[in-house]
Amino acid sequence: MKPTLVLVGRPNVGKSTLFNRLTKTRDAIVADIPGLTRDRHYGHGKVGDKPYLVVDTGGFEPVVKEGIMHEMARQTLQAVDEADVILFMVDVRTGCTAQDKIIADRLRQSGRPVFLVVNKAEGMRREVVTAEFHELALGDPLAISASHGEGVHELVELALESFPDATEDESDKHPKIAIVGRPNVGKSTLVNTLLGEERVIAFDQPGTTRDSIYIDFERAGKKYTLIDTAGVRRRGKIFEAIEKFSVVKTLQAIEDANVVVLVLDAQTDISEQDAHMAGFILETGRALVVAVNKWDDLDDYKRDTVKREISRKLQFLEFAKFHYISALKGNGVGGLIGSVDVAYAAAMAKLPTPQLTRILMDAVTAHQPPKSGPFRPKPRYAHQGGMNPPLIVVHGSALDKISASYKRYLEKTFRQAFKLEGTPLRVQFNVGANPFAGRKPAPLTENEERQAHRKRMVGRKLYGKQRKKD
Template sequence: MKPTIALVGRPNVGKSTLFNRLTRSRDALVADQPGLTRDRHYGHGRVGSKPYLVIDTGGFEPVVDEGILFEMAKQTLQAVDEADAIVFLVDGRTGITPQDKIIANRLRRSNQPVYLVVNKAEGMRSAVATAEFHELALGEPLSISASHGDGVRELMEMVLEHFPDAEEEPKVNHPKFVIIGRPNVGKSTLVNAVLGEDRVIAFDQAGTTRDSIYIDFEREGRQYTIIDTAGVRRRGKVDEAIEKFSVIKTMQAIEDANVAVLVLDAQLDISEQDATIAGFALEAGRALVVAVNKWDNLDNHQKETIKHEIARKLGFLDFAKFHYISALERKGVADLFKSIDDAYRAAMTKLQTPKLTRILQLAVERQLPPRTGPIRPKLRYAHQGGMNPPIIVVHGNALSKIPDSYTRYLENMFRKAFQLQGTPLRVQYKSNTNPFEKEATGTKPSLLVHKGRK
C-alpha cells in the first residue's frame, strides 16, 4: 500500500505549490493569498520506484476555535492522523513565527515522523535559510524551493527512505473487489447480499461505515475478498460530526483492489460526486462494474429518466457493465457477480504480442494516424506492458505526434479484439530513434548520415 504524506503549515508557505510539484499537476489552486486551500486535496506522486499519496491541507491556524479557520484546522488534523509521514513547511523569507512554534508543538505529539522543510529558499545559502528554524526542535531543517524544484527530490527521497519499493507485479492470489459510492446508497447492504449474511452493519443513516472493511469469503469454490468502504461525501462535508470519514481510506482500498463496484442510488440524481468517485477508480486503473441500487421501487418513467441521466453524466464509463439491482431484496446480485468475475478476468488477461501487432496493423490499415506537418507517425509493433489495468506499449517513429483521438481509436480496437469488458485500457508509446528524422523535417542532415546512406 502506498505511503501517505501530509503537507502541513501555516497559510501561504507554499504547500499547494509543493503539492503541484509532487503530483506533476496543477490540481491545487496557487496564488499569493493566504487561506486559498480549505479542504484536503489528494494526489499521486512517485520518486523512482516508490509511489506515494500526498495530501495538501489548508493553512493551519491551531489557536482558533470557530469559523472557517477552525474547520480548516480540523481538516488539517485529520490529514495528520491519516498520514504515514508529515512534511511541515515554513517560510524561509518570513522567518520563524509564533504560529510555526505552536504547530511544531502540536506535530511533536503525533506518532508519525515529521520533516521540517524551509520553503522559498531560492537564491539563499541553505545554512542561512535554515539557521533560525533549528529552534523548532524537529530535527535538521531541509531547504527547498517548491516553485523552482530545488531540493524537492532530495526531500522526497529522505521521506520515502524507510518505505519499501513498489512491487513491479504484485502477486494476486484471488480477486479483490471494493464497493464504493456516496453515503447511504446501499453499499453495506450489497456486501451482505453478496455474502448471503448480515456481515456488516447496514443502517438507514449516512456514515454508518467509518473505515474500509476487508472480508474474505468463498463462492462456488473460489476465494474472494470484498472491501466495504465509507461513503464519500461532497467536499466540505467530509468532517461532519455524524461521519468522521477519511477519503484516503477509500482511495487506498481502490488501489488495493482489482475491481471497483460503483454503487449508485436510483432514487437520487446522478451527481458530480458519483463521477468523482468513479474517477478515483479510473485514475488507479481499476476494472469497474456499476450497480444501480434501489431499482425495484421505480416506475417505468423513472427508470428511463435515470438511464438517460447515467448515459449523460457517466458516459466515460462506457467500457463498464451496468446492473440495475435491489441489494435489500437481493435481486440482480448473481448477474452482478458474473460481471465482477468478467472484469477481473479482463484486467488480468495476458495479451499475446503477435495478436497485438496484428490488431495494430489492422487498425493502421483502416485508418492512418494523421500527419503533423511533413511527418506521419509510423506504428510498427505492440506488446503488453502490464496488467490491472492492461497496458499496451506501441513502438514506432514520431509517436509523440499521435493525437488523443487516435489513441482512443486504438484502445477501442484492442478492447473489441480481446473482449476486454469492464476494464480500462491504456496505450503507451515508445518512439524508436530515427537517424533520418532531421532529414524528414527539412533540417540539413549531417555528413555522417550521408556516408551511412551510400
C-alpha cells in the first residue's frame, strides 16, 4: 500500500500548488483566490523508489457550522481520517493566526503524524521565518516554497522516512469513468451513490464542484476510477475565470476517460448545451452511457415527453445505453456500472483482420458502393487501426469516392457483426496510390533508340505494302 500524504491548512496557503508540485502535474486549479479547492483531490507521486498518494483538501474552517465551508471542513476531516501523514501548511506572509492554532489542536487529536510546513518562504532565512510557528507545538517547522520547489524534496523524504519501499503495479488497467453534464444535474450526488459514501460535496447550488476529482474504488471485485467534473454552461454564460478553468478541466477529463456518463436533468428541457456536450464526447470517440436523472418525480405524460425529446435531439447517440435514474434515492443506478463495463469492453475490443475482411466482403456483396463517374469504388480488405474508439481501416481502390451514407452503412454492419454497444465506431478509408500516376518514362539508351527506329520503319513498309494491295 502506498502511504497517503494529506495537505491541510487555511484557505489560500498554497495546498494546491504543493499538490501539483508533488504529483508533477497541473491537475489542481491554482489561483490567488481563497476557497478555490472544495473536494478531496487525489494524485500519485514518487520520490526515489517510494511511491505515495497525495490528497489536496479545501481550505479548513473548523469553526463554521453551515454552508459550503462547513461541507469543505467535513471533507477535510474525512481526508485526515484516511491519512498516514498530515502536512499542515501555514503561510509565512500572514504569520501564525488564531485559526492556525485551532487547526493544530484538531490535528493533534487525530493521532496521525503531523509535519508543520511553512510555505511561501522563498529567498528567506529558514530559522527566522519559522520562529513564530513553534508556538503551535507540532515539532520543528519546515520552511518551503511550493511554487519554486525550495525544500519540497527534503520535506517528502522526511515524511516518508518511516515507510518501506513499495512497488507499483504498472499492469493495472481499469476503466476511467467521467461523470459530466450541466451544472446542478446531480453529478456529485450520483458519484456519492455509486461509492456508497459522501465522498464529494453535493450542495444545492450550481457550480459547487470546480475541479475534476479522480476517485479510485472497487465494485464486485473490479477496479474503477470515477471522475467527478464541474458542470459545463453555455459559453456566453461563463463569466468567472475560475469557471473557465473548470470547463477546460472537464473537457480534459472527457479526453482522459475511457467511458463517459452524460447526466441529463429530466425535470428541465434537453438543452442545446446537452447536445453540444454529447457531440464533443462523440467527437473525442469516448464510450458513452447516458443517465437521465431526477426521473422519480415525473408522471407518465412527462416521462413520455422527455423520451420523445431525447429521441429527437440526441438521435446521433443511438449506440449508447440510456438509464432513467434517481441519483438521490439510488433508483436505477445499479445498472449503470454494468453498462459501463459493456461500453468499456466494446471500446477496447480486438477485431481480427480475417473476420473484418470477411464482413467487409459480405457487406460489399450485399450492397455495392455506388459509382462515382466512370469508376466504382472497390473495398478489398480491412484491419483494425486502433481502440477507444475502435478504428477500422479499409483498403482498396477509388475509396475516396465512397459516399457518407455508404460509410455509415459499413459502420452499422461492423457494429452489428461484433455487437459493439456503447462506443462510437470509426471507419477510415486508405486509398492506395496509383504507382504510374505522374511518373515520367525513363530516357531510352542509344541501342534502345535504334531498335525503336527499326520497328517504326518496318511498320511503315508493311503499311505501304498493304495499301498497294488494297
